[in-house]
Amino acid sequence: MNSREAIPVTVLGGSLGAGKTTLLNHLLTNAGDHDIAVLVNDMGSVNVDAELVADESELTVGGGVTELSNGCICCELQDDLETAVVRLARERSFDHLVVEASGVSRPGPVARLFVTSRAAARYDVAGLVTVVDARLFADTFVGGNPERTVAEDSDGTIQPLSDLLVEQVESADLVVLNKRDLVTDDEIAEVRDVITALRPSIDVVETTHGTVDVDHLLSDLHDPDAPVGWRAVLEAEAEEGEHDGHGDDHDDHDHDDSHGHGNEHGHDHDHSVVSHAEETYGITSFVYRRRAPLDPDGAEAVLGDLPESVVRSKGSLWIAGAEDVRYTYSQAGPSAYVTASGPWIASLPEFEQDTYRRNHPEIDWHDEYGDKRTELVFIGREIDEAALVEALDEHLLEPGATVVDQRYPVDAGEEFALAEPEGDR
Structure with a gap:
């Protein structure tokens, strides 16, 4: 790869338990000719997701997987994220970066970092992918019985889960409707209706265990002018x-x-x-x-x-x-x-x-x-x-x-x- 070519970045977001890590492991297992570097953000002091990704792939933490822990990359860890991705581009050779954001991250600010900071000289945003727990989304927005209505930030503050789900969908280029097996056909139709209302013309893929076509996931999906x-x-x-x-x-x-x-x-x-x-x-x-x-x-x-x-x-x-x-x-x-x-x-x-x-x-x-x-x-x-x-x-x-x-x-x-x-x- 020409070192002066911008490296495409796919930001992978979604609520806690939606299936981001499962999808990422599927991506790495089926990467084929794609040479992928991964950055995993976890809210805890121990980056459990990074270890899970490493265990399920040929990558290792510190090798192909970079971790940012104990904070959120859309807010308090933005400087760390910028430093990490610039260092990655300088020290390693790869042709695509995938950033798995924590379950409470808003993907928009994460993506903007690759446009407005010094990382913009080395990267281009290829797409913002939001993994949606179809069951949770149906319970929250189409008349179900939600078991969880709040999400907790690293500092202990509480934010309504509905806010986070909406923001993650409204900024997405691709929505992966995961856990399709847990909702009925009528429910999935209603969920798709709501998602399309939040993000018109959005690309929606349904799956059960994060099995999404790798080439599609890593393709140039990003449209900064797509309507909310x-x-x-x-x-x-x-x-x-x-x-x-x-x-x-x-x-x-x-x-x-x-x-x-x-x-x-x-x-x-x-x-x-x-x-x-x-x-x-x-x-x-x-x-x-x-x-x-x-x-x-x-x-x-x-x-x-x-x-x-x-x-x-x-x-x-x-x-x-x-x-x-x-x-x-x-x-x-x-x-x-x-x-x-x-x-x-x-x-x-x-x-x-x-x-x-x-x-x-x-x-x-x-x-x-x-x-x-x-x-x-x-x-x-x-x-x-x-x-x-x-x-x-x-x-x-x-x-x-x-x-x-x-x-x-x-x-x-x-x-x-x-x-x-x-x-x-």
Whole structure:
């Protein structure tokens, strides 16, 4: 191999117990002409996965298998990962690197390291492969009985498992639906529907014991521009508005015109409309957009207790009482969070607003409220859209309304849980 050629990298992710190590051993056993180096990340101080990979292959820990232990390579071990992969490329000759991330790693940040760090000079990302435990995914998102609802990080903090499963799917180029034998045909169809809604046009392979075609697994799968479901819904809605000739500006329409729910708040400014994305794969989706702030308690009551029919929702919140702060809302299954994302552009000094708008002419801007809005995408099965819209509309307030007991964070990056699993159940 020409030493100046970039080495392709396949990042292998998935939840604990999904079958990543089994798939990796299958890959190594059937590698054929592929000369593979492996880096295994384990959360414990003893890298059990690295030993299992070495035991099942002709590689050895320290030989063909490199280990990073006692931390997660998508966060606290990123510097170690960068150092390890650069050293690998310098000291060994191989034609493909496979990184098995720990069960709590998010593959997106791992892949970005091979694009933005000094590792980018030696590597190219070939693909992000997520191994999904079909039984666990069905239990979590399609009406099963989940035994595990949380995942524990190396520092002992708890995160909802549903969050992790969604993020691992949304960043994938290939989803390996493992443990196919543990779900029915109807369940696997529903699981595929949800996965496709989270990551449209995703390549999905079903297997029982990680037996995936090696050439396909190591092929050039990566598409950094592949759509994520919630973002695709927003873009489709925006295009629909453009084709209709009205876009998002409805200054001549009041709340009563746009939805027919009545205008009990008396707003005559833009609330926009709820738009539909085309129903595909058995999943429905819609966008809720309003040019008015939500009462914080009301937002928490509705968005922290969404019906089970809502699998995924995400977007921006305009919260009364902290109207200069743009909040990002994210829900996956039973968990929901609000994060302070910094100020609205409309809250910045006028010269900064003007500069930003010149550099971003595509920004959705209202003459009176600027970029302030609540804009949420909901994805799920048979969502009662009218009921959800009505519930949110009941908590709309006038801009500038006085709100007491403001509990939402105001510093960028701070997070507030609206709903999260309390532990194993």
